[in-house]
Each structure stands twice: as C-alpha cells, then as structure tokens.
Amino acid sequence: MDVEEVFSSKPRMKILKLLSRLGAVNVSEIARRIGLNYSTTNQHLKLLEAEGILRQRVYGRIRMYKFNEASAKARAVQNLIEAWEQDK
Amino acid sequence: MTPRRSVFKDESKLDINYVPRRLPHREEEHRLLMEFFNFLLRFPERMAQRVIITGDVGTGKTVLAQRFGTDITSEANKQGVNLRYIHVNCREYRGKLFLILQHALTAFRPTFPSRGYSAEEILRIFMQALDEDNAFVILTLDEFDTLIEKEGSEAVYTLTRLQEMRTGKPQRLSLISVMRDLKSTERLDASARSTLQRNVIRLERYLKDQLVDILNDRVAMAFEPSTVSEDVVDLVAELAVSESGNARFAIELLWRAGKYADAEDAGQVEPECVRKAVSSILPTLRRSELTALGRHEKLFLLSAARIFKESQKAYASLSEVEGAYAVVCEEYNETPKSHTQLWKYVQLLSALGILKTSVASTGAHGRSTRISLPAVPTVELERELSTLLEKERA
Numbered sequence: 001m002d003v004e005e006v007f008s009s010k011p012r013m014k015i016l017k018l019l020s021r022l023g024a025v026n027v028s029e030i031a032r033r034i035g036l037n038y039s040t041t042n043q044h045l046k047l048l049e050a051e052g053i054l055r056q057r058v059y060g061r062i063r064m065y066k067f068n069e070a071s072a073k074a075r076a077v078q079n080l081i082e083a084w085e086q087d088k
Numbered sequence: 089m090t091p092r093r094s095v096f097k098d099e100s101k102l103d104i105n106y107v108p109r110r111l112p113h114r115e116e117e118h119r120l121l122m123e124f125f126n127f128l129l130r131f132p133e134r135m136a137q138r139v140i141i142t143g144d145v146g147t148g149k150t151v152l153a154q155r156f157g158t159d160i161t162s163e164a165n166k167q168g169v170n171l172r173y174i175h176v177n178c179r180e181y182r183g184k185l186f187l188i189l190q191h192a193l194t195a196f197r198p199t200f201p202s203r204g205y206s207a208e209e210i211l212r213i214f215m216q217a218l219d220e221d222n223a224f225v226i227l228t229l230d231e232f233d234t235l236i237e238k239e240g241s242e243a244v245y246t247l248t249r250l251q252e253m254r255t256g257k258p259q260r261l262s263l264i265s266v267m268r269d270l271k272s273t274e275r276l277d278a279s280a281r282s283t284l285q286r287n288v289i290r291l292e293r294y295l296k297d298q299l300v301d302i303l304n305d306r307v308a309m310a311f312e313p314s315t316v317s318e319d320v321v322d323l324v325a326e327l328a329v330s331e332s333g334n335a336r337f338a339i340e341l342l343w344r345a346g347k348y349a350d351a352e353d354a355g356q357v358e359p360e361c362v363r364k365a366v367s368s369i370l371p372t373l374r375r376s377e378l379t380a381l382g383r384h385e386k387l388f389l390l391s392a393a394r395i396f397k398e399s400q401k402a403y404a405s406l407s408e409v410e411g412a413y414a415v416v417c418e419e420y421n422e423t424p425k426s427h428t429q430l431w432k433y434v435q436l437l438s439a440l441g442i443l444k445t446s447v448a449s450t451g452a453h454g455r456s457t458r459i460s461l462p463a464v465p466t467v468e469l470e471r472e473l474s475t476l477l478e479k480e481r482a
Contacts, residue, residue, distance in 0.1 A: 022199050023198070023199060024197060024199055024200075025199050026199070026200070026201050028201070029199070029201060057220070059197075059200070059213040059216060059217075060205070060209050060212065060213055061209075062200070062201060062213075064197070064199075064200070
C-alpha cells in the first residue's frame with residue numbers, strides 16, 4: 001500500500017496517535033477511544049499490521065496492538081507523531 | 089508577632105509510608121532476606137522463592153519488605169537482571185486474588201483491560217508478560233491473612249504451584265507473604281500450607297532501647313537540630329513499649345508531638361507536647377486502621393461505639409449491637425448485613441484489637457458472646473467514624 005493511502009485515513013491516524021501515546025492497547029479500547037465500532041477498528045488495525053507498522057500480542061481472549069519496534073517504518077511514523085504532538 | 093520556625097525539617101520522614109535507608113535492629117532479618125533471594129542475582133531463571141514475614145503491629149514487617157525490595161531490585165538491575173518488586177496490600181484489594189494480580193499486571197501492561205478475568209487467567213497473562221519482557225518479580229502480599237480469609241487454599245495453591253503449569257519455562261515469580269502470625273495459615277489445607285511455609289522470618293516486638301535508636305534516626309532526618317531532647321525521645325519510646333513495642337505508634341506520636349510544638353510556637357518538642365499528643369491518639373487505634381475498614385465494618389463499629397457511649401456499660405451482647413447497627417444503617421441509608429456477616433466483623437475488629445470478645449454463660453439459654461471496647465474512647469471513635477463515613481458519602 002502506498003504511503004498516501006495509509007496516511008489518508010483519519011481513523012488510522014487516530015489509532016497511530018493513540019498507540020504512540022499509550023503503548024499497547026486492546027482492540028475494544030482502541031475502538032472506544034477513537035469512536036468507531038469494533039469491526040471497522042479491527043480492519044484498520046489489520047491493515048496497519050500488514051504494513052508492518054503495528055504488531056499484535058494475544059493474551060488469552062485479548063489482542064493488544066502496539067508499534068512494531070522492529071520496523072523502520074513504525075519508528076519513523078512514531079517519530080513523526082511525537083514531533084507533531086510536541087510542536088502543538 | 090513573627091511565628092517561630094517550625095521544629096520540623098522534613099516531616100515526610102515521619103510518614104507511615106516512608107521507607108528509611110537504614111532499619112535499625114532489623115539488619116539481621118534484612119540480611120536473611122538477601123540470603124533467601126540471592127539466587128535472583130546469579131541464576132534468576134532457575135528457582136523461585138517463598139518467604140513469610142510475621143510479627144505484631146509496628147514490628148517493621150512492611151518497611152522491612154519494602155526496604156529489601158528496593159535494595160535487591162537495584163542490585164539486580166546493576167547486574168542486568170530485569171527484576172521488579174511489587175508490594176500489594178491484600179486488604180486494599182479486598183483480599184481478592186484477581187484484583188491483586190491485576191494490580192501486579194499493570195506494572196508491566198498498564199493499559200491492560202481491567203474487567204472480566206478470573207485470577208487464573210490474569211496469572212497466565214501476567215506470566216506471559218514476564219516471559220515477553222524477560223522479567224522477574226518479587227510479589228509481596230501484605231496483610232496476607234485477608235487473602236486467606238477471602239479466597240482460602242485455592243488462591244494460595246494457584247500462586248504457589250504456578251510453576252508446575254509451566255514446566256520447562258523459567259521461574260519468574262517469587263512471593264513474600266506478610267502477616268501478623270501464622271494462625272491464619274491453619275485455615276489452609278495441608279498441601280497449600282506446605283507449599284507456602286518454607287522460610288519464616290519472625291519479627292519480635294521492639295524493646296525500649298531499640299525504639300530509642302529508631303526514633304533517634306527519625307529525629308535526625310525529620311527535625312531541626314536541638315528541637316527534640318533525649319528525654320523526649322525516651323518518653324516516646326517508653327509510651328511505645330507500653331503499646332507492645334509498636335514503632336509505628338512511636339513515630340506517629342513523635343510527629344504529633346512536633347505538631348503540638350508548632351501549634352504552640354514552642355520552638356522545641358517538650359514532654360508536655362508528647363503528653364498532649366498521646367492523649368489525642370486513640371490508644372489502640374490508628375486512623376489508618378479505621379480508614380482501611382469496609383463501609384459496613386465502620387457502620388458496625390460506630391454502632392458499638394454508640395452503645396457504649398450511651399449505656400455506660402462495659403459489655404454488650406452481639407444482639408444489642410446488632411440492634412444499634414440496624415438503626416445506624418437506616419441513618420446512612422444502607423441495607424444491614426446478615427447476622428453471620430456481623431459475626432465476621434466482630435472477629436475482624438477483635439483481631440485488630442479494637443473490640444474484645446468474651447463468652448458469657450446465660451444459664452438455660454447456653455452461652456453468648458459479650459463485646460467490649462476496652463481502650464478506645466467512645467466519643468473520639470464515634471467522631472472519627474462519623475467523619476470517615478461522611479467523607480465516603482460525599
């Protein structure tokens with residue numbers, strides 16, 4: 001997927017901002033915080049995971065998403081968000 | 089008139105939660121703990137430890153565990169071992185294992201959702217998080233009796249036999265259980281008890297000279313120079329000895345005496361300040377203990393205080409207090425708890441040394457329990473409890 005496609009979605013940007021601030025968060029909590037339903041949130045998360053920006057960990061019945069520290073793309077996105085938020 | 093300077097240099101050093109660097113007269117026990125957990129510094133994955141610390145109120149159980157926790161963590165971190173010390177007061181978590189474990193889990197996964205899990209599930213998730221972070225934990229369960237009382241053998245078994253479910257995986261969770269005495273472990277079944285009681289450290293009550301040393305340390309940290317004389321320290325230690333060598337009482341008394349000195353602009357803590365302080369403290373009761381009581385425990389104790397205040401009697405039967413409790417519940421808009429539950433409150437409050445119970449023979453009707461409130465002024469107790477209950481309501 002091209003970079004403009006990843007970044008052109010407001011929910012995806014909200015997810016990235018949220019995870020940049022909180023670290024690891026479970027799917028329903030992400031959905032609640034960005035004000036979308038579970039299934040749509042899940043689709044966005046899967047896409048960001050497929051792009052290697054996020055990774056998930058499964059704890060029993062819970063899936064938690066966080067930035068994929070091993071990915072250069074993820075680190076770059078995180079840096080961008082942090083710089084942006086600091087400048088506010 | 090310009091007020092004199094406060095006698096305090098840093099009164100936080102007299103706070104109940106303050107953990108001093110040095111623990112006078114607990115050096116040996118601290119060394120023993122270090123011995124027990126020494127393996128964590130050398131081969132942390134190979135074993136887990138279980139230790140019980142027992143001792144009366146104010147013998148330094150909590151502070152010893154916390155001091156040790158800080159020291160071993162810093163030692164381990166220096167050696168590159170990811171060790172965390174987690175101190176949980178079981179009473180604060182209503183003796184529920186799942187709440188205790190949830191609290192422990194937040195140290196590693198702060199955003200983990202907090203609802204809908206059994207203790208076993210959370211323990212599994214907690215261990216997974218430790219595996220992921222290659223971390224080791226010493227979990228101290230303070231007021232462990234509350235956990236036993238609420239959850240019994242199963243909870244202890246879950247915690248202590250954990251590794252059997254994880255064969256081949258590193259050992260990551262060590263336990264320190266803190267309680268007043270081992271009596272409550274008698275409630276556990278034999279297998280749970282045997283997994284728990286490997287190493288017991290018993291803290292004896294402090295003697296007067298030992299209390300003097302503890303107080304001198306705190307005076308140096310908390311007070312301005314030359315504001316607390318040897319005589320004052322001696323007097324405080326003497327009073328604490330009569331309170332079963334309770335160091336917490338001694339430190340609280342010293343702090344209050346300092347407050348009286350400041351209120352009177354005395355410039356130094358005089359023996360009269362100590363006398364005033366001691367009469368202001370509920371003799372067998374610390375405010376922290378009252379605050380820690382549940383709402384209905386407070387309501388029940390308030391009923392007892394009122395009975396004794398109004399009747400001038402030394403003893404009351406449980407049914408008399410129960411009657412008063414029903415009225416208090418009405419006043420606070422609460423549904424009264426059952427007789428069995430009230431009986432549990434009586435047992436708890438007598439274990440805390442607030443109430444006393446004795447068995448009275450009532451002739452043809454058999455035996456009944458008499459309740460007394462031997463050392464706590466009823467007026468002050470009523471006032472304290474009413475304030476706390478009002479605060480809760482607000």
